[in-house]
Each structure stands twice: as C-alpha cells, then as structure tokens.
Amino acid sequence: GITEPDAGSDVASLRTHAKEVDGGWIISGEKCYITNGVRADFVVMAVKTTAEGGHGGISFFIVDTDQPGYSASKLEKMGWHASDTALIALDEVFVPTENLLGGINEGxxxxxxxxxxxxxxxxxxxxxxxxxxxxxxxxxxxxxxxxxxxxxxxxxxxxxxxxxxxxxxxxxxxxxxxxxxxxxxxxxxxxxxxxxxxxxxxxxxxxxxxxxxxxxxxxxxxxxxxxxxxxxxxxxxxxxxxxxxxxxxxxxxxx
Ligand SMILES: Cc1cc2nc3c(=O)[nH]c(=O)nc-3n(C[C@H](O)[C@H](O)[C@H](O)COP(=O)(O)OP(=O)(O)OC[C@H]3O[C@@H](n4cnc5c(N)ncnc54)[C@H](O)[C@@H]3O)c2cc1C
The missing domain is CATH 1.20.140.10 (Butyryl-CoA Dehydrogenase, subunit A, domain 3)
Structure with a gap:
C-alpha cells in the first residue's frame, strides 16, 4: 500500500505517518486504490517516519487489518473485479516494533x-x-x-x-x-x-x-x-x- 489521495505518481509526497511509542509505532493517515485492502489480513504499507525527508523519510510496516483504528471500504471500479480496491483509513493504528520491514527511512x-x-x-x-x-x-x-x-x-x-x-x-x-x-x-x-x-x-x-x-x-x-x-x-x-x-x-x- 503506497498510493494516497494526494500521492500517486509522486510517491515522496505521501503523508501517512508513524510516531514511535513504547513497543512500536502509531500510524495515522489514509491510503487509496489499495488492491485487496478490504479482504487482506495484513497490508504492507509505506509510511513517513520523519516529518521531512522526502524520499528518505519513508519506511515500510506490516499493518494487521484487525487492529483498532483500521478501516477499509471497497471502491467501485471499471474492471479487475476479481480483486477489491480499497480506500483505507488509519486512525492511530498500533504496530509493534517487529512489524517494521527493512531499515528505518529506507522504504x-x-x-x-x-x-x-x-x-x-x-x-x-x-x-x-x-x-x-x-x-x-x-x-x-x-x-x-x-x-x-x-x-x-x-x-x-x-x-x-x-x-x-x-x-x-x-x-x-x-x-x-x-x-x-x-x-x-x-x-x-x-x-x-x-x-x-x-x-x-x-x-x-x-x-x-x-x-x-x-x-x-x-x-x-x-x-x-x-x-x-x-x-x-x-x-x-x-x-x-x-x-x-x-x-x-x-x-x-x-x-
Ligand atoms: C485498480 C487499481 C489498483 C491499484 N492498486 C494499488 C495498490 O495495490 N497499491 C498502491 O499503492 N497503489 C495502487 N494503485 C494506484 C496506482 O499505482 C496509481 O493510481 C498510479 O500510480 C497513478 O497515481 P494517481 O492515480 O495518483 O495519478 P496521478 O499521479 O495524480 O497522475 C494523474 C495523471 O498525471 C500524469 N502525471 C503525473 N506525474 C507526471 C509527470 N511527472 N509527467 C507527466 N505526467 C505525469 C499521470 O501519468 C496521470 O496521467 C492502484 C490503482 C488502480 C486503478
């Protein structure tokens, strides 16, 4: 999950962000057009881990979709009906430290x-x-x-x-x-x-x-x-x- 309402081709301008807390991270923001985002058990998500930094400030997290604060709705589309395409809202979703994928800011x-x-x-x-x-x-x-x-x-x-x-x-x-x-x-x-x-x-x-x-x-x-x-x-x-x-x-x- 990379694309957001205000960040598609311009990946570096994504706004969904993670704040470090005890034992993990709190993620807030919005993703759109995410394939299988409704039926998925988890979504691999690109998130800002520094306030600034452009390309350099992005990290990947494995976000469990059953966490409180995660909600996804199915978008109606022209084709590809074999998969759902989701609008995802993240309202202070907790992600444990071990769910960081790769290095911090190396997304x-x-x-x-x-x-x-x-x-x-x-x-x-x-x-x-x-x-x-x-x-x-x-x-x-x-x-x-x-x-x-x-x-x-x-x-x-x-x-x-x-x-x-x-x-x-x-x-x-x-x-x-x-x-x-x-x-x-x-x-x-x-x-x-x-x-x-x-x-x-x-x-x-x-x-x-x-x-x-x-x-x-x-x-x-x-x-x-x-x-x-x-x-x-x-x-x-x-x-x-x-x-x-x-x-x-x-x-x-x-x-
Ligand atoms: C069915 C479907 C499934 C998808 N699944 C996923 C998914 O699982 N995960 C995910 O992260 N994303 C997914 N996407 C999103 C997809 O990757 C983006 O829609 C795509 O990258 C374009 O971004 P955008 O829609 O924001 O368009 P924009 O970036 O807003 O672009 C709009 C138009 O401007 C043009 N444009 C933009 N920048 C330039 C430039 N520098 N020079 C010339 N023209 C330019 C574009 O080519 C396009 O024609 C999915 C999209 C669809 C439709």
Whole structure:
C-alpha cells in the first residue's frame, strides 16, 4: 500500500505517518486504490517516519487489518473485479516494533526495487493476455460468416491480425529480454521500463481491436472480450503510469 489521495505518481509526497511509542509505532493517515485492502489480513504499507525527508523519510510496516483504528471500504471500479480496491483509513493504528520491514527511512529503496518485478510481471501478464484474446478472436474470425464468407477472409480483417501478431511478438521479445536480464541479476531498469511502457497500452489496443472484430458479440459479456478491454485499461495506470515510464526513460538519457 503506497498510493494516497494526494500521492500517486509522486510517491515522496505521501503523508501517512508513524510516531514511535513504547513497543512500536502509531500510524495515522489514509491510503487509496489499495488492491485487496478490504479482504487482506495484513497490508504492507509505506509510511513517513520523519516529518521531512522526502524520499528518505519513508519506511515500510506490516499493518494487521484487525487492529483498532483500521478501516477499509471497497471502491467501485471499471474492471479487475476479481480483486477489491480499497480506500483505507488509519486512525492511530498500533504496530509493534517487529512489524517494521527493512531499515528505518529506507522504504523508498524497497519501493523502487519492488517496482522492477511488479512492472515485469505486468508486462508478462499483458503479453499472455494479448495472445489469449488474439487466439480467441482468430477462431471467431474463421467461424463467423458475413457476405457468404468467414470475416477473417476480408483483407481489412486479415491485416488487423497481421498488425496485432506483430505487436504481440515485439512485446514478447522485449519483455523476455528484460526478464532474462533481471533473472541474471543485471540492472534491467531500462528494459523493464520499456517492456511495461510497450505492452500495457498495446494490450488495451489489441483487446479493443479484438472487440471490434467480434462486432456486437464483442460488446456482450458472454464472450469475455469486453472484460479483457476493461481489465487491460488498468495497465497504463497501475504500477506507475505510461507517462511516468516515459519520464524514467527520458531522464536516463540525460534530458
Ligand atoms: C485498480 C487499481 C489498483 C491499484 N492498486 C494499488 C495498490 O495495490 N497499491 C498502491 O499503492 N497503489 C495502487 N494503485 C494506484 C496506482 O499505482 C496509481 O493510481 C498510479 O500510480 C497513478 O497515481 P494517481 O492515480 O495518483 O495519478 P496521478 O499521479 O495524480 O497522475 C494523474 C495523471 O498525471 C500524469 N502525471 C503525473 N506525474 C507526471 C509527470 N511527472 N509527467 C507527466 N505526467 C505525469 C499521470 O501519468 C496521470 O496521467 C492502484 C490503482 C488502480 C486503478
């Protein structure tokens, strides 16, 4: 749990804070858009442990959700209905000393390290999601008839498949390259960031193209395509937005 009502992309401006007391810490503040925050038994949370300090003043705590002062409510959202997304209020929640995760004021480093795997996982998920929706749609295009022939035989539709297959293959190659570097212990920040940036918007666009190929059926819940579009829309936002990915890459070029 990192995001707050006034701190999303700008992680260093988070305000939820912890005050040291006998045997632990008292945490107060608010978190939002926290995945599974309602059903979780505990939440790993980024919290300010110094009044100032920006990036340097953040620490991680394991917060038990049954503690007095913890409350979470479920937010209504566009997709990803398999998980809840929570608004969490922390009103003087006690956390014992042993629930500090990592060093004091060293949370920002943990956030950055964790982002690499999270972004890689999102890229891998999107490559698989694109392939799945593509395969389903290819079958549909071979079966669905219009004007006396399968719709896949129209050049306009055939070319959509050619473009999508190229997009998926490029995303897969970049993502697997990033994964190999990461797995071998190299600094893969550049490649992971590129893989996240490349695959998330592509996944949404491929899913949307597949919906179009399904025609009216694509808009119906039973085919699962409209769900793929809604779920894919999170990719360019969650785990760091596309704009933030572009910033990381652009700045690494000395600009
Ligand atoms: C379904 C869902 C689940 C989530 N789960 C979690 C979770 O489990 N834990 C968690 O901590 N967070 C979670 N998030 C939050 C998510 O990480 C943030 O929404 C995301 O990082 C963007 O932050 P924000 O919403 O505050 O947008 P903002 O930071 O307010 O950004 C708004 C817009 O401004 C752009 N922008 C911001 N800064 C710049 C810049 N420097 N240059 C150019 N453009 C910029 C952004 O790209 C975006 O388009 C979840 C979000 C969703 C929707």
């Amino acid at each position: 920002f480093k943990l956030i950055m390290a964790n982002f690499q795997w999270e972004r890689l996982m999102m890229a891998l998920g999107s490559v698989a999601a694109m392939q799945l929706v593509f395969d389903k749609t290819l079958l549909y295009a071979a079966e669905r008839q219009a004007f006396g022939r399968p719709i896949g035989n129209f050049q306009a539709i055939r070319h959509k498949f050619a473009e999508m297959a190229t997009t998926i293959e490029a995303g897969r190659a970049l993502t697997y390259h990033a994964l190999r570097l990461f797995y071998d212990g190299h600094d893969a920040t550049r490649e992971v960031t590129m893989a996240k940036l490349k695959t998330q918007r592509d996944c949404f666009e491929v899913a949307d193209e597949c919906l179009q190929i399904h025609g009216g059926a694509g808009y119906m819940v039973e085919y699962g395509i409209e769900r793929a579009v809604r779920d894919a829309r999170l990719g360019p936002i969650g785990g760091g937005t596309d704009e933030v990915m572009a910033e990381i890459l652009g700045r690494s070029m000395g600009l």
